[in-house]
Amino acid sequence: MRLRLRQSRSRTGPGQHRVVQPRRPLRHTSLRAPEPIGLLLGDHDGLNRLAGLFSFAAYSRHTIVHIPLRDGVPPAEGVGEPVDLVLVHHTLGLRPGKWPELRRALAGGTPLTVRTDEARTARDAASWRERSQRADCRDELRHATHARTFFLFGSRDVFAEAATRFARAAGRGPRQKGVAKGHSALMAGLPALVQQPGGGHPVEVLICFKPYPPYAHFRKPGR
Known part of the structure; x- marks a missing residue:
């Protein structure tokens, strides 16, 4: 997939960070922070580009991927705070605070076009799924919500697994029952979110397909 992005350099103290954002907003995609259940709603374009952005993040260890989602079309469903999304390798050491x-230091930026490698992403996702069956696997997505932003900290392989889930949701979502009438369809969840100690309801982020109105424009594949 070809992604059209914008990259910026932002400095805090002695450190400088590379921040990459979609050049065009994901207008019909939204995210509600998990409290403990979060909801990510997206149309085909949004879910497909999220697949590409997670794949890009998987192989960009020194880059912060910032996906603004609060300024899109407000969804008519879901509860909780609308948030942006930030993807960061756990080795980068970024603190949400x-x-x-x-x-605030981001300004302008320069255009960047990249291509993702779907075959490599699928191989690394398969490697993660195999390892995740072991009791000692700790390759998880750490997460935090701060400043109206949901942060995901992970490794190459767990980001690759998330990318494949978004790709499947984008591909299969338009075929689900009821979506032509504007209903959302639950497609997947973010993998391996770290759970809080003490039990309680597990933290989840549900990935749902939802076409954008007016729904008369929407046709299932093959029709």
Whole structure:
């Protein structure tokens, strides 16, 4: 997939960070912070580009991927706070509390076009799924919500697994029952979110397909 992005350099203290954002907003995609269940609603374009952005993040260890989602068309369903999404390798050491300062320092940026490698992403996702069956696997997605932003901290392989889930949701979502009438369809969930100690309801982020109105424009594949 070809992604059209915008890259910026932002400095906090002695450190400089590379921040990459979609050049065009994901207008019909939204995210509600998990409390404990979050909801990510997207149309085919949004879910497909999220697949590409997670794949890009998987192989960009020194890059912060910022996906603004709060300024799109407000969804008619879901509860909780609308948030942006930030993807960061766990080795980068970004603290959520530093993000507002980094975000304020972003200005302009330069165009960037990249291509993702779907075959490589699928191989690394399969590797993660195989390892995830073991009791000692700790390759998980750490997460935090701060400053109206949901942060995901992970490794190459777990980001690759998330990318494949978004790709399947984008491909199969338009075929689900009821979507032509504007209903959303639950397609998947984000993998391996770290759970809080003490039990309680597990933290989840549900991935749902939903076409955007007016629904008369929408046709299932093959029709």
